[in-house]
Amino acid sequence: MVVLAAVVFTFLAVGGPLFLVLAERKISAWIQARVGPKHVGPHGILQTVADTVKLLQKESIVPHRADVVLFTAAPVLVAVAALLDWIVIPFAPGVIVRDLNVGILYFAAVSSLTVIGILTGGWASNNKYSLLGGLRSAAQMVSYELPLGFSLLVVATLTGTLSTVRIVEAQPYPAHFYPSVIVAAVVFLIAATAEANRIPFDLPEAEAELVAGYFSEYTPMRFALFQLGEYGALLASSALFTTLFLGGWKGPFALPGVGPVVDGMVWFLLKTYAVVFFLMWVRWTYPRFRIDQLLNVSWKILLPVSMANLLVAGVLVVLG
Amino acid sequence: MPLDWAYVAVFALVGAVMAVLPLGVVWLLAPRSQYAQKRIPYESGIVPFGEAWSQFHVRYYLFGLAFLLFDIEVIYIYPWAVVLRELGGFALVEMAVFLGVLGVALAYAWKKGALEWA
Numbered sequence: 377m378v379v380l381a382a383v384v385f386t387f388l389a390v391g392g393p394l395f396l397v398l399a400e401r402k403i404s405a406w407i408q409a410r411v412g413p414k415h416v417g418p419h420g421i422l423q424t425v426a427d428t429v430k431l432l433q434k435e436s437i438v439p440h441r442a443d444v445v446l447f448t449a450a451p452v453l454v455a456v457a458a459l460l461d462w463i464v465i466p467f468a469p470g471v472i473v474r475d476l477n478v479g480i481l482y483f484a485a486v487s488s489l490t491v492i493g494i495l496t497g498g499w500a501s502n503n504k505y506s507l508l509g510g511l512r513s514a515a516q517m518v519s520y521e522l523p524l525g526f527s528l529l530v531v532a533t534l535t536g537t538l539s540t541v542r543i544v545e546a547q548p549y550p551a552h553f554y555p556s557v558i559v560a561a562v563v564f565l566i567a568a569t570a571e572a573n574r575i576p577f578d579l580p581e582a583e584a585e586l587v588a589g590y591f592s593e594y595t596p597m598r599f600a601l602f603q604l605g606e607y608g609a610l611l612a613s614s615a616l617f618t619t620l621f622l623g624g625w626k627g628p629f630a631l632p633g634v635g636p637v638v639d640g641m642v643w644f645l646l647k648t649y650a651v652v653f654f655l656m657w658v659r660w661t662y663p664r665f666r667i668d669q670l671l672n673v674s675w676k677i678l679l680p681v682s683m684a685n686l687l688v689a690g691v692l693v694v695l696g
Numbered sequence: 697m698p699l700d701w702a703y704v705a706v707f708a709l710v711g712a713v714m715a716v717l718p719l720g721v722v723w724l725l726a727p728r729s730q731y732a733q734k735r736i737p738y739e740s741g742i743v744p745f746g747e748a749w750s751q752f753h754v755r756y757y758l759f760g761l762a763f764l765l766f767d768i769e770v771i772y773i774y775p776w777a778v779v780l781r782e783l784g785g786f787a788l789v790e791m792a793v794f795l796g797v798l799g800v801a802l803a804y805a806w807k808k809g810a811l812e813w814a
Contacts, residue, residue: 382703382710390714432718435726440735441747452715459711463704474703481774482704502749503737515756515813518763525770532777592738597722601715668813671759675811679766679802683795686773690788693780 381473389459393607398424400607400656407660434596442593443500450497451594451601457489458608464540465615468625468640472541479540480528483616484521487571490609491517494573497602498590509589512667516577519674520570526682527564530556530689531620540616544624552696556689561621563682568613570674572606575659577670614651615644622647758810769798 398413398421405412413420438444464479466472476482491514498510532538534553535546549557570577591602618624624647625640634642665673737744776783776791805811 379706379710382706385707386710386714432721433725433727434722435728436719436722437730437734439737440732442737448719452712452719455715456708456711459714460704460707463707473707474700476700476704501737502747504739504744507749507752511754511756515759518756518767519759522763522766522770525767529770529773529777532774533780536778536781538774538778597718600718604715671811671813675759675762675802676806680799683799683802687788687792687795690780690791694785694788 385462385473386459389462389608389611390604392611393458393604394424394428396607396611396652397427397603399652400659403653403656404660407657428600431596431600436597437593437595439502439593442502446496446500447593448598450493450500451591451598451605452493453496454490454493454605455601455608457486457493458605458612460486460489461609461612461616465612465619466541466544466624467644468637471637471641475539475541478538480532480538480543480616480620483540483612484525484528487609487612488517488521490571490605493605494590497594501590501593503593505592506590509592513573513590515667516573516670517571519671520567520577520678523563523674523678523682524567524571526679526686527560527567528620530560530682530686533686533689533693536693540619540624544619544626547623547626550696553689553692556685556692557621559681559685560689561617563678563685564617564620566678567674568617569655569658570670572610572613572655574610574655576662576665578659578664610655611648611652614655615648617651618644618647622651755813762805762810765801766798769794 401423402412402420404410413423416422416426438447461483463473464476464483466475494513494517495510498506498508498513501507531543534549534556535543537543537546591599594602625644627639627643630636631639631642739745772794773791776787780787780791
């Protein structure tokens with residue numbers, strides 16, 4: 377039973393990113409008035425499948441004097457970390473792999489494993505671009521983990537629980553919680569974009585200056601695992617945003633003729649993909665920060681704001 | 697409780713298998729022809745100048761240190777957040793003091809220039 381659930385969810389977690397890569401290419405083409413993938417399958421929808429088949433047939437190259445063990449382990453770690461996120465995401469009432477009582481703390485813990493994989497990969501490649509990308513990534517991801525953690529804490533304070541299911545059940549939040557909730561949501565969204573290494577925070581990759589950053593030396597399938605982890609993490613943080621701030625599986629009205637499970641899943645996926653779309657929109661609209669600007673945003677703006685916000689949330693709970 | 701973590705363990709295991717599986721397929725399907733030039737690390741087309749693993753300035757180490765301190769403090773706040781409703785005003789004042797000290801530490805690091813990328 378457990379193994380079956382794990383296999384099914386793994387396929388979902390692999391299929392989701394495949395779809396996201398296609399969506400990203402379509403949306404970027406649309407925003408920049410380009411054509412985008414068009415020829416493989418109707419409207420190019422099979423493009424990423426064809427790409428995956430192609431990647432499977434490409435030679436694996438390990439650079440000269442690289443650390444082979446770490447070089448191989450890094451993409452696997454990134455992919456597994458993205459998969460582990462999904463355990464605590466509730467898709468619908470009762471549809472969750474496991475409602476851990478430390479849900480959001482667990483999410484924060486496993487999603488931060490990604491940075492270890494990225495730093496390992498950058499270091500093990502024995503390539504200067506990779507190393508620089510890995511080091512930037514470490515600085516960036518640890519910096520944005522703090523505002524992200526404080527946003528999670530605000531939600532935990534307001535709802536009095538760490539379980540994702542009970543957080544969804546506690547929504548919609550009472551009206552006097554809104555100031556705190558909105559600030560936490562904005563901080564969470566910014567920090568999640570940075571954690572996913574996406575524009576305007578994509579310095580670890582920065583193709584104009586670092587070739588491809590930490591995965592410069594990675595040949596096809598290992599590169600694909602990094603991509604899988606990256607898009608998996610993007611989807612998982614959008615799902616967590618939906619769970620914490622957008623009411624999870626709860627919709628504005630019940631869909632006619634379907635049970636609560638289908639209804640919940642439809643609303644949940646709609647909201648999650650709306651968040652994903654928003655992040656893609658941002659990515660193809662804005663330029664990239666410089667590294668000092670990026671760190672200033674986190675340490676000098678987001679961190680003080682979210683610490684103050686936590687106290688405000690505490691006052692609201694005690695008074696309210 | 698142990699069952700919860702059994703789920704996590706199984707997921708980690710299945711995830712690792714799913715990640716290694718395509719690497720195995722590549723090992724079976726992909727062509728192999730290795731020669732020395734192919735394995736040179738990419739450095740914009742020139743022969744790499746020295747090793748990547750030389751002495752260099754790890755600029756993020758101050759951020760790393762500051763992160764460690766703050767992250768540990770954040771872990772302390774999780775239990776407080778869950779039980780604040782039962783504990784009431786006194787716990788809130790205590791947390792205000794705790795966060796105040798944390799804020800002073802941040803201001804000190806800021807003033808000392810630990811938050812500059814230099």
